[in-house]
Amino acid sequence: MYRRLALILALAGKDWRLFWADRRAAALGFAVPVVLASAFGLLLHRPPGDPARLPLAVAADADGPFTRAVVADLLASPRLDAKLVPAAEATACVADRDPGVAVVLPKGFERLPAGGDRPSVALLHHPSCGAERQWAEGAFTEVVMKRLARERLPTFLAADALTPPFEVAAAPVAAGGGSPAAFNAYTHSFNGMTLQYLLFWGMESGLMLLRERRRGVWTRVRAAPVPLGAVLLGKALATAGIALLQVGVTFAFGWAAFGVAVTGSAVGFALLAVAACGLAAATGLLVAAIGGTEARARSVCVLAILGVSMVGGLWMPAFLLPAWVRGAALALPTTWAMRGLEAVTWEGRGLRAALPGVAAVWGFTALFLALAAARLASAEARRRRGET
Amino acid sequence: MPGPVALRLEEVRVRFGAAAALDGVSLAVRRGEVVGLLGPNGSGKSTTLAVAAGVLDPASGTVSVDGVCRRADADGFARKVGLVPQDHALYDELTAASNLLFFGRLYGLGGRDLRRRVGRVLACVKLADRANDRVGGLSGGMKQRVSLAAALLHEPPLLLLDEPTAALDPGCRDGLFALLGRLRDDGHAILLSTHHLDEAERECDRVAVLDRGRVVASGPPGDLFRPRAAGRSVLYGHLRDVLPKFLERAIRQRLGPGVEFEVTGRRVRLAADSPEALGGGLALVLAAGATLETFGTPPAALDRVLRRAADAAAEGAPCTAGSP
Numbered sequence: 237m238y239r240r241l242a243l244i245l246a247l248a249g250k251d252w253r254l255f256w257a258d259r260r261a262a263a264l265g266f267a268v269p270v271v272l273a274s275a276f277g278l279l280l281h282r283p284p285g286d287p288a289r290l291p292l293a294v295a296a297d298a299d300g301p302f303t304r305a306v307v308a309d310l311l312a313s314p315r316l317d318a319k320l321v322p323a324a325e326a327t328a329c330v331a332d333r334d335p336g337v338a339v340v341l342p343k344g345f346e347r348l349p350a351g352g353d354r355p356s357v358a359l360l361h362h363p364s365c366g367a368e369r370q371w372a373e374g375a376f377t378e379v380v381m382k383r384l385a386r387e388r389l390p391t392f393l394a395a396d397a398l399t400p401p402f403e404v405a406a407a408p409v410a411a412g413g414g415s416p417a418a419f420n421a422y423t424h425s426f427n428g429m430t431l432q433y434l435l436f437w438g439m440e441s442g443l444m445l446l447r448e449r450r451r452g453v454w455t456r457v458r459a460a461p462v463p464l465g466a467v468l469l470g471k472a473l474a475t476a477g478i479a480l481l482q483v484g485v486t487f488a489f490g491w492a493a494f495g496v497a498v499t500g501s502a503v504g505f506a507l508l509a510v511a512a513c514g515l516a517a518a519t520g521l522l523v524a525a526i527g528g529t530e531a532r533a534r535s536v537c538v539l540a541i542l543g544v545s546m547v548g549g550l551w552m553p554a555f556l557l558p559a560w561v562r563g564a565a566l567a568l569p570t571t572w573a574m575r576g577l578e579a580v581t582w583e584g585r586g587l588r589a590a591l592p593g594v595a596a597v598w599g600f601t602a603l604f605l606a607l608a609a610a611r612l613a614s615a616e617a618r619r620r621r622g623e624t
Numbered sequence: 625m626p627g628p629v630a631l632r633l634e635e636v637r638v639r640f641g642a643a644a645a646l647d648g649v650s651l652a653v654r655r656g657e658v659v660g661l662l663g664p665n666g667s668g669k670s671t672t673l674a675v676a677a678g679v680l681d682p683a684s685g686t687v688s689v690d691g692v693c694r695r696a697d698a699d700g701f702a703r704k705v706g707l708v709p710q711d712h713a714l715y716d717e718l719t720a721a722s723n724l725l726f727f728g729r730l731y732g733l734g735g736r737d738l739r740r741r742v743g744r745v746l747a748c749v750k751l752a753d754r755a756n757d758r759v760g761g762l763s764g765g766m767k768q769r770v771s772l773a774a775a776l777l778h779e780p781p782l783l784l785l786d787e788p789t790a791a792l793d794p795g796c797r798d799g800l801f802a803l804l805g806r807l808r809d810d811g812h813a814i815l816l817s818t819h820h821l822d823e824a825e826r827e828c829d830r831v832a833v834l835d836r837g838r839v840v841a842s843g844p845p846g847d848l849f850r851p852r853a854a855g856r857s858v859l860y861g862h863l864r865d866v867l868p869k870f871l872e873r874a875i876r877q878r879l880g881p882g883v884e885f886e887v888t889g890r891r892v893r894l895a896a897d898s899p900e901a902l903g904g905g906l907a908l909v910l911a912a913g914a915t916l917e918t919f920g921t922p923p924a925a926l927d928r929v930l931r932r933a934a935d936a937a938a939e940g941a942p943c944t945a946g947s948p
Binding site for chain 1: 641645671677679680699703714727731
């Protein structure tokens with residue numbers, strides 16, 4: 237019994253020592269969860285005086301003091317980040333998700349609470365903004381009921397006070413003439429998770445290169461008449477090819493099991509898929525170029541990939557993030573790739589809607605490739621001179 | 625008989641930061657000969673091989689294989705070198721044949737010709753029947769042979785092997801050297817590094833001894849490791865029991881000043897000016913009642929070669945027993 241315990245302790249001690257053998261990697265093992273938790277907390281934290289505000293467009297077909305007062309209340313609501321738009325532009329705003337929800341006060345709204353037919357308030361929403369629609373409906377109802385209670389209490393009480401004196405008619409709006417019915421949560425999930433996994437695959441590919449160095453295979457390759465550029469391009473080609481296969485298999489499964497479909501431009505989808513796979517390959521080379529040891533590179537990459545996935549909207553609706561984060565997300569390739577994929581999958585939009593995403597992702601790919609190539613070439617030159 | 629020079633290093637200097645890793649190394653390896661690089665850790669053996677393989681650029685000096693200088697024609701140089709790195713440097717996940725096909729393609733080989741070469745080199749290293757086995761599942765000796773096969777694929781005149789027997793058992797070691805002997809007879813020039821003096825003595829046609837980045841001795845091992853006529857004969861032994869101090873003193877008195885007798889625990893060392901004097905001393909020790917469990921003369925030791933080289937350098941004479 238004692239002997240077995242001693243054996244287990246010896247084995248555990250060995251793993252303990254192995255963990256600490258690369259001290260920087262060990263330090264990263266503690267730093268990464270701390271940084272991740274802190275960063276995510278920073279992104280999601282709302283101070284008590286600064287609650288999350290739902291972006292909302294407000295339009296009014298009606299006019300009058302009551303309507304203007306309600307509009308003013310909506311614009312001033314601490315729960316809403318409302319802006320006033322002309323009624324004719326409300327649909328276009330929602331189609332562009334700028335913002336994803338709009339409330340249109342109808343003619344007859346000024347006469348609230350009117351007897352007989354209740355006026356129908358249109359609540360336009362982007363198909364991906366189901367949660368925001370519910371939030372907007374609740375906030376809107378609260379604002380109107382408060383205003384009614386303040387200005388027209390006797391009339392309001394004479395009416396059926398248990399029921400709001402208006403109806404809310406929710407209407408999904410899809411961009412580019414696509415069918416709103418094409419959206420399902422699986423589509424968003426398959427877009428986001430596929431992109432995230434491509435980045436993880438890129439990381440693995442980069443780590444493979446670090447392993448090749450450690451095993452000495454890199455020395456054999458360097459001794460062969462092969463230019464460094466060819467080695468890197470070969471690596472990138474394999475990584476991108478496998479990534480493309482992963483995209484194909486993932487979306488084929490999504491289509492067969494959950495109805496995930498490309499309802500817009502198939503060419504746009506293909507261009508985005510190829511661009512995202514190129515990004516995965518470039519990410520891999522960048523990992524190999526700046527990675528250091530495998531354990532260190534893995535820790536840093538996991539941190540970076542989770543960060544750009546979350547901020548890029550691969551996990552959850554972007555409105556949950558502060559405005560500054562939404563702005564900063566435009567500097568990430570994941571944001572553009574996700575927007576493009578959403579446009580050509582369930583939004584049903586054409587090639588033109590995918591092109592900004594394609595261009596942005598290729599731009600980032602070229603940047604990553606250039607950085608990786610420069611760094612690897614410099615490292616190779618130093619190694620040849622015996623400086624490393 | 626060795627043929628023309630395949631590898632030539634002339635006054636090669638390499639610096640790792642402030643330290644000189646190679647300090648004016650000159651070396652020639654001819655076709656049809658096996659040259660061993662011998663030296664303690666950090667003496668520059670692997671660095672010499674890296675320079676010869678073209679993966680490390682010297683700060684000064686020239687490196688050429690079959691007259692092709694790396695600086696002038698890097699690709700042509702690479703095609704003339706077959707490198708067997710110290711680690712097996714293979715993809716464990718791939719089969720032996722897949723590894724060889726990949727490394728062959730790096731040298732511009734392909735198609736039927738490459739497949740034919742893969743079959744041939746696998747047969748050469750006696751692994752034809754393991755072609756489709758994953759390298760990760762092969763023994764250390766087999767991996768070493770696959771590694772050698774990878775270096776032979778493009779039929780280079782020069783083979784470089786970095787500590788090829790470091791992880792091999794004696795049987796595998798003998799097999800590898802038998803193979804290298806055949807390659808030597810086929811006209812390959814072979815340069816290998818080793819820690820093992822006996823290996824260098826037995827298997828190499830010439831040996832270059834490196835110390836602190838310099839070739840301090842070179843020549844046929846028989847000449848290089850032959851005991852000096854003026855050298856002392858030494859015997860090491862292991863006592864069955866610890867010798868009482870009085871007995872140790874008595875033995876020392878009877879041996880006289882010509883024979884050294886040192887006892888450390890149960891280890892004894894006897895040294896004399898001649899083998900005869902040593903034999904006499906040993907007989908006297910045994911007659912005094914000491915029982916030796918084991919005893920023998922020491923193998924030729926690397927430090928002795930290095931010491932002799934240092935002595936020669938101090939006297940101003942190069943310690944060379946053949947061509948450089």
